[in-house]
Every structure is written in structure tokens, then in C-alpha cells.
Amino acid sequence: MAVDMNVFRGFLQQVRQLPAMAQPTECPDTERVAAVKAVFKERIDAGVASHLEACVHCGICAEACHFFVQTGDPQFTPIHKLEPLRRFYRREKGPFAWLYRLIERDIEETDLEQWQRLVYDSCTECGRCSFACPQGVDIAHMVVIMRRALANAGLIPAGLRAVEQEQGSQGTVFGVGPKQLMAAVEALRVRGYEVPVDKDKADVLVLTATTDILLFHDAMESTVRIMNHLGVDWTIHTCAFEGANFGMLSGYEKVQKAASERIIREAIRCGAKVVIIPECGHAYPAMRWEGANEHGEPLPFEVMAISEFIGRQVMDGKLSLKPIGKGRRVTYHDPCKVGRHGGVFDEPRAVLDALGVERVELPDNREMNYCCGGGAGLFVIDTAERYRALAFDLKRKQVEATGAQSLITACDSCRLSFLAGTDRTQWDRPIESLVELVGQALPD
């Protein structure tokens, strides 16, 4: 087991301290509703409008949501989390706005507080509901809009706000800056690995994540070893190494744009053809799908998740791995942000097959996989702890049903949630990272 549980518990303690570190927001109470509406107005396009129009309130989305499945509490019905957006649409943008202004209540201050809990604490933007909706209503897409609106109104929950503010003001997450990165790099160099940092020109720009530097050292080590083994021209950049984007998670666009712009600028400067995202779930869609839109023009490089990158190498026959997993029965948890939101399903499975493990699928897998419960920033929202536990219990049951000996994933966020869950329930199955396993299986 690569992770020192004591360090992990310390990290958990640190996360619990986060709300105290949050700064007050600038948005005055009286302007919150207007701030929310401004974002709604900007973000509602024909797609969102048709989603809102097509919903028949059938309630099937609830049956897809891990929080509802575990509690049966109707508050967690995904479409219910969009009530303010729907109300705004009907009153101010819909085809019968004149009618609904007469019969429907406007959004009020108190509504926003209630929905803050619903879209932050009890939604991981996992998108399983979007995939269950018979009308094709993309609820997750609209939760993102809800979060943007609430963020614009200064209503990000304290824990998440603290991290977002840190990234916005200092450019660091959990206090991890260039200095901490270099310390980690030095540690690797001491162990004999060559780590190219701040190269002027490189084909591949590799990002890393705070969690890898703080907790999952093996993941970083494996990444370095894999890159060196493949012999690619790669680099890590001290100015643009952080894949995590708490601007996107919190919904605060200014910080999101700044965080992704920093990487894009650096990647363009060093002429990278590929930017590799570490095992950090949301970092993938933040760069892969939203990066270009924040940047304002198509990106001149390819964006790949590390699991996707390794998978491609394996599938193309460029990377052969030692079958270290013979006789082991494992199951793979598709991180929502990489799988359901990213389309990376086959690559990690190809890697696992190359490792020679007996791969069993979870009862719900691939695009219908259940979320870990800690995604979309829930891990740093203290009030969401209860919900994370619920989601873990569901996942645990599903893993036990497969009879797998360990649970493998390719997302730090999932890994953190699972570790917190195993720690709480004293579960005996290890949580493993795909990239770490590959690191162990590299030919000598």
C-alpha cells in the first residue's frame, strides 16, 4: 500500500480546517439574486432551453442518483436541484414569460441558500442522471450552470471557496507551489530518476496534481518512470504544473479561466503536442473540453488523461507491461469526469488486461458507473461528509458483489473518497491507482 494512512489522516484534518480559512465574498446580499440571474441569462442557450422544456417531471433521474438511491430522500432528485434555473427560464426567457411572470414566484434570497446545499453538497456533477433521463435532459450540464451562478453570487460553500480563493490569489492548491514541486522532484532525483523540469521545448507537457505531491508519491514516480521508459521528449513546468482547477469545481469562472490559461500559455510556449493530465478527475474535462472555450480558440495541442495516454501506448503496442497481476481479481471504477464526461473507457481496461489481472466489471460500469461520492469538490466541502459516506457504502456493496480483491481507479478524487471510506469502515480491500500499477509493471 503506497499511501501512508497517517499522512492521509493528517490531510483529512487539514481539509476539515478549510472552511475557517475561507475569506468573505465580495457580493453583497442584496445583489445575489441579480448575480445569479446574470449567469443564467448568459448561459441559457437553445440546448439548455430544450432540456428545461423537455422535462416532464417523471422522477427517473432520482433513480440514477447515488444520493437518492442511498437515502430515498426526494430532495436529492437531480432535476429538483435545478429549480431556480427552471424558474428563471420560465419567467424571463421562456416563450410564455409574460404568463409565468404572473403565476410563478421569482427566485428569492432564501431559495439560493437552499439550493446552495443541493448543488454543492449533494451533487457531484457525475452526470449519471443525464444518462438515465428518457428525455435526454443533461442535468449535470445545468448543475454546472447553477454552480456558476451561485459562485457569481458569492455562494460557494466555505471549504470549496477557501481552495478556490487560494488558487485564485496565489495560484497554489493546499499550499503546493513551485517550491513543493521541486522538493518532490528532488526526492525523485535522489532515487535516481531523471526529471526534466522547465525545458524550453518539449513534445509532451506533463501536469501533476497537488494530491500527487502531498499524498500519492507513487503516482508521480510512476508517471516519471513511464515517460522516461517510453523515451518521449517531456517536461514538467514549475509555472504550470497544477492540473486541478478549483475555479471550475466551484463554478467561479475567473479563477477557472486563469488556471487553465496558465497551462495553455506554457504548453503553447514550449511547443507541446500533447498535454498529459494526471490522475486528477476534473482536471481532464477542465482542459480537454473546457480549455479551448475558456481560451477562446481551439487548442494547438492534444489533451490526454494519463490513463488514456498509457492505454493508447499499450493498444498501439508501444508499451508492453509485465503481467504482474496474474491470479488477482480486480475491478475498475470509471471516474465520472474521465469516463462519463470524457469518453475514456477502453484505454484503462486495455492497460489492466496488459497487466494480466482477472478484470471483473462492477454491476454498474462504464457510462453508468456510480460516482465515488467525492467528485466536483465535495471532498473539500465539510458539510458533504455525510453524503460521501452514503456513496461509499453503495460502491462498497457493488465491489463486494463482484468479488474483486481490489478496486482500481484513475482519479485522485475517487481515491481520496475511497480511502476516507475504507478508513471509516475499516474495509479490507485496497484502493489502487492505475498509473501506480503500471509503474510497478514496467519492464526493467
Place this chain on the structure above:
Amino acid sequence: MRHWWVWVWLCLGATLFPPVHAAGPSTDKVLNPGAELWNEVRGRQAAPATTQVQGRDSQVLVNEWGEHFRDYRRQRFVRYSGYLLAGVVSLLLLYHLLHGGLEVTESGRKVLRFELTERIVHWLLAGVFLLLTVTGVVLAFGRFVVLPWSGPEVFAVIASASKEGHNLFGPLFIVALLWFFVLFVGRNLPRLVDIYWLIRAGGMLGGGHPAAGFFNGGEKIWFWILTIGGLAVSTSGVVLDFPALVEGRNPLVLALVVHGIAAVVLIAASFGHMYLGTLGVKGSLEGMKSGLVDEAWAHAHHVLWYEELNRKAQAESSAREQGQ
């Protein structure tokens, strides 16, 4: 056994129908050739008649059951079922005025009594039952109750709609009834404790609530009335809805009699059920609406079920503790 249904008819209708044709063959001194002919016509010698006209019972010259049917419908069915329904309603009213509804002090804690599917099927059955009752009552009693003040034209529209609605909704009742039966039969099998409950008349005798499981004796009786009565109305209803299934008109008449009697019994019993479910026992309706009942309610009315529930909850929590 060509005329098996006559026996069924006789058994079922014995109390309702006095023997009519006691008169034997003519004892007149001089035989009237015409009388001989009409005896023949009435089928007393069971000689088959023929006709070139194709149709239901076209070959039957005189329909012997006709007068019985008229007598049953006008003199007995309408009158006695009217008495029965009015009697049940006034009894319930009297009981409520004298006794009032049962109420227990709420504890505020809720337990799940009926699953969503169970509630949906219950209300599906109840809804269809209500539609059938309203339309059926219009057909049976409308001429005497509605027609006098609505006038024949308006009533004809109501009655025609009722007839079509009744015929269409009937099969839905069968579907709902079967589904309901499958869901609830397990909890409605008679047990010893139910007999005790019935002897104590559900607590009206001897003071205090007698113990009951998930369903008490009374509820189980209602369930079986519903099942057996439902079966009777359903089978007879199918015959009436699909007349091509039987030959001649007598099976249809028989079905109509069975249908009417069973339906009236069901409706009368359902009045009791509706009273107890709403005014009679406070908190019951909530159990069928939200599925949740108050713990105090569960303890007061279904103590054995409540204890079992607690035992299960305890076993589960201890298992969870052991698992951790």
C-alpha cells in the same frame, strides 16, 4: 349436464325466487288442442324448435326465465340492495356518532407500512373500483334515483356513458385485483390470533386493542371478501362483457344476477373499509398515501407487526455493528 347452470341458479337464487310454475299439466276434462301446443312451446317436453332466423335463442319460443328476471330485478334486487347499502351507511353513521373515530397520540416517529408499488396498486384498484361502482350504481338504480329529476334525455347520456365506461373499466379491475392479490395475499393468510381478534370484535368487546399482526382479523376478512367477491364479479363480468363466450341468454341472466349480488356485497363492505380507513381509524389513510404510519399507531393497532419490525431493526443494527 346441459343445464348445469340451472342448478347454480337455483342454489344462488333460492332465497330470492319463489317457485313459480307449480302448476302441472292441464287437468281439464277436455283437452284443449291449443293448450297442448303451448305446453310444447314452453318446452316442457323439451322438443327442439327450429327457425330460419339466425340469432341468440331465436329457436326458443317462450323464454321461461324472463318473468323470473323481471321479478328479481324489480322486486328484489333493487329493493334489497338499496336496503343493504342504506343500512350499512346508516349503521356506520350511527357508530361514528356514538363512538367516534379511534385516535392515538402520535409519537412523531414514522415507520414504513406500504411500499410505493403496494400503494400504487391499492389506489389503482380503488380508483377502478370507484369508477365501476359509480357507473354500476347508475345502471342499477339510476332509473329510480337519477332519472326522475334529470329527465330521460340527460339520463340516457349518463347511462350510456356509464355502460361503456363500466364495460371498459371492468377488465382493468381484473388486472388490478390480480396484482393486488399477489402483493397482499401473503399477509392475509388467517392466523390464530385473528380469531381472538374477531372474538373481541377488534377491541369493541373487553376493552383495549387485541393484538394483531400486519393485518388484523377484520382487514383479513375484507381482503377475502374482496378476493372472492372480486372473483365473482370478474368472472360474471367477463361473461357479460364478452357475450360471445356463452350460448343463449340464460347464462347472461345468471351472470347478471351473480354480478349484481356480488357487487352490492362488495360495495357495502367497501363502505366499511372506507370508513375505517378514513374517519374510523385516524392515521390509516396517511399510511396508504405516504406509506408511513406513526409508531404509536403501529403499536396500538398492529402490535405484533410493530414488535417484529423492532426485532428486525435491532438485528440489522447489531449485524452492522458486528460488520464494522
Place this chain on the structure above:
Amino acid sequence: MARMKFYCDAERCIECNGCVTACKNENEVPWGVNRRRVVTIKDGERGERSLSVACMHCSDAPCAAVCPVDCFYTTKEGVVLHDKDICIGCGYCFYACPFGAPQFPEDGAFASRGKMDKCTFCAGGPEETGSADEFRKYGRNRLAEGKLPLCAEMCATKALLAGDANVIADIYRQRVVNRAASSLAHGVELQRQKFRATPERERTRTRGSEG
């Protein structure tokens, strides 16, 4: 006022079905419906008799008693008629009628029978007398034209009689008397043989009771 009745004399009916045809033609009754039919008992045996039956226009009509919508009414001529605009096609009248007079155009699933149709004594219905609606729904109103039902008018043997009950009764009484005279002349035994092939046991008992 006259009270209208049919009488079918079984001694005269020759099962020609002329009445049935006449009725269908005159009233243009719908397919599958026969307001009148001829029933033969002991077809091809000794004692064969035929009777033409339709609505007998009962004085105390069972159909009217059981009808759930009360669509029957009796005219001042004693003709039992019904209102098709009110009829719901339930079939109760057919169950109660001693003669099987009420007919339905259909016998389909979900008890779809259509409106009941029966002999009107060629007296139309509640619609305006002589109107096209009346003809479409109920057939010809011959009574209003001062004519009797066509079935009886067409009867070749004058077996089927229609008209004022008193007149018909008189005619029939006359016939019975005439026949009695003729049977006395030919002997009762012969006559009985013709009516009924009585089993030996039955015959003995009947004879015994005759004294």
C-alpha cells in the same frame, strides 16, 4: 280506443316466412335483425306446428319493467314502443321478454350491441310521424296511415292476425268454434294424435285423469 294485438294461428301457419320478409322489406330493418321470426316445433314430425312471433305488445311489458333507462312507452293504441335515442343497448329487455322480441344489430366484445330494435306494430316511434328520421330508426308508420302491420296483411293463410284485440279475438273465437265442430265430426282421438306423439305412459295417465 282500440288495443292492438297480434295473434298467430298455429293451425294455419305454413312456415312460409312471408311475414318475416314483408317486415324486413317494409321497415328496412338493419342487417342481422329480424323483428319477426317463424319458429317451428317438431319440425318434420307428427304434430308439427309453426308460429310467427314478434313483439306481442304486452299490456304489462316486462321489457319496460327491467329497462334501466326507461325507454319504453305504450301508445294509446296499446302498442309498446321504445326510444332509440335513449336506449343504451344493455340487453336487459331481451333477458326479460318472454318472446325474444328485442333484437340487437351486434353481439360483439365489450357488450357492444348497438341500439335495441324490435317490432313496432308498424307504428313508428317517438320521432315526428312520417318523418325520415322515424323511418330510419323505426321503420314505416303504417298505423298513422290507417294501415295494419304489413306482416299480417301479407299473411297468405291469414294465420297471422293483427289489429284491435276485440276484433281479433272474435275472429279467432269463430275459428275455434268451427274447428271444434269439425273435430267432433272426425273424433277427438284423431285430433290428439296429430298434436302430440304422447308416450304410452303419459297417454294412459292423461286418459285416466279424464275419467
Place this chain on the structure above:
Amino acid sequence: MTVTEFVDGPLWYFALAVFFLGIAWRLVVILANGWRGDLSRPRRSGLTGSVRALFSRFAPAPGIGRRIGLHLTGGYLFHLGLFALLLFAAPHVAFYAERLSLPAWQPMPHWAFVLVSELAFIGLMLLWLNRVLNPVTRLISSTGDHLSSILTFLVMLSGCLALEQAHEPLRVLHFFLVEVLMIYFPFSSLMHAFTFVLSREALGYRYGRRGVPV
């Protein structure tokens, strides 16, 4: 002017106008919001995804089916029944031919008509009961949703009661309720009959580009 004349004449044309103009207006306003472009590099074709989503959503998502048996049964019975009745019930076919001057086509036989109505009824009742009894749908349903259910139920009920076509008032009642439904249609969630296509397209396009089978 009698009620019958009013329902058959002016109200019918008014309902027809509101129905078509309302639908057109609503769709136009939805589309007038424009589509936000996406500059990211697609993994697969978004178009394929949107075509796929249009059809794939007729079946429950994998793993969801076992949790929504009631929705599925009710939904399919009701919708299939409704379309069969709308298009192939003999009185409706005759109506289209007479009032809308469409060429008449082969209607379904009476027994099938009745059978389909029964199934559609069970479906609608199941859906409606679920809406009222399921805590989830009870929370998220608006007055409009209940109104839609009730109106649809009344239209179907009056249609069944008028099945015999023997009593003009019943036909007029059915006709009147249909007109009310037609007038209500563009303002209500019944519009999902059209908007579901747009919604599925949007979702299918978004995820199709990402290479996720929707």
C-alpha cells in the same frame, strides 16, 4: 348558436389555431436562444451521437431499468396506446378524413381499439398514481403537470364513454375536452412531445463529441 355548433365550429378552429401557432412559437423561442459553440477538439462525431441519442433513449439506460419498472410499464403502455388510438381508432380516422381532408387509412378493428384503450388507461393511471404517490414526483411535479394528467385522463375517459357513438352529447363532450387539451398543449409540459427531440439532440451532440455512447 347551440353548444354543439360552437364546439364543432368556432372553438374547433380556435383550438386548432392555438395548437399550431403555440407549438410553432414555443419552438421558435427555444431555438432563438442560439447554440453556444464548442471549440474543443471532438473525439468522435457529435452528429452521430445526436442521432444515436434520439433513438437510444427509448430504452432505459443500462442498470436503470430494474429500478424504474413502473415508469417503464406505465410509460410504454400509455404512449403506445395513445398513438395507436390517435392514429388508428376508427372514429379518429373518419374524423381526419372528414374534418382535415386527409386520405383515410385502414383503422384497427373494434376489439383492438378497446384493448388498446384499456392498456393506455392502465398506463396513464399508473403514471398518474406514481406522480401523486411517489415522494420524488410529488416534490417535483407542478400544478401544470397534474393538470396535464387530469386533462389527458378526461379526454381518454370521455372518448371511451363515447365509444358507442350513440349519444351526440358524449361526442361533443369528448370533442370539447380535446379542444381544451389542444389549447392547453403549447403552454404545458405536454410540449415534451416535440421538445424531447431537441433535448436528446443537444445531449447526444454534447456527449457524442466526447465519444461517450449516450
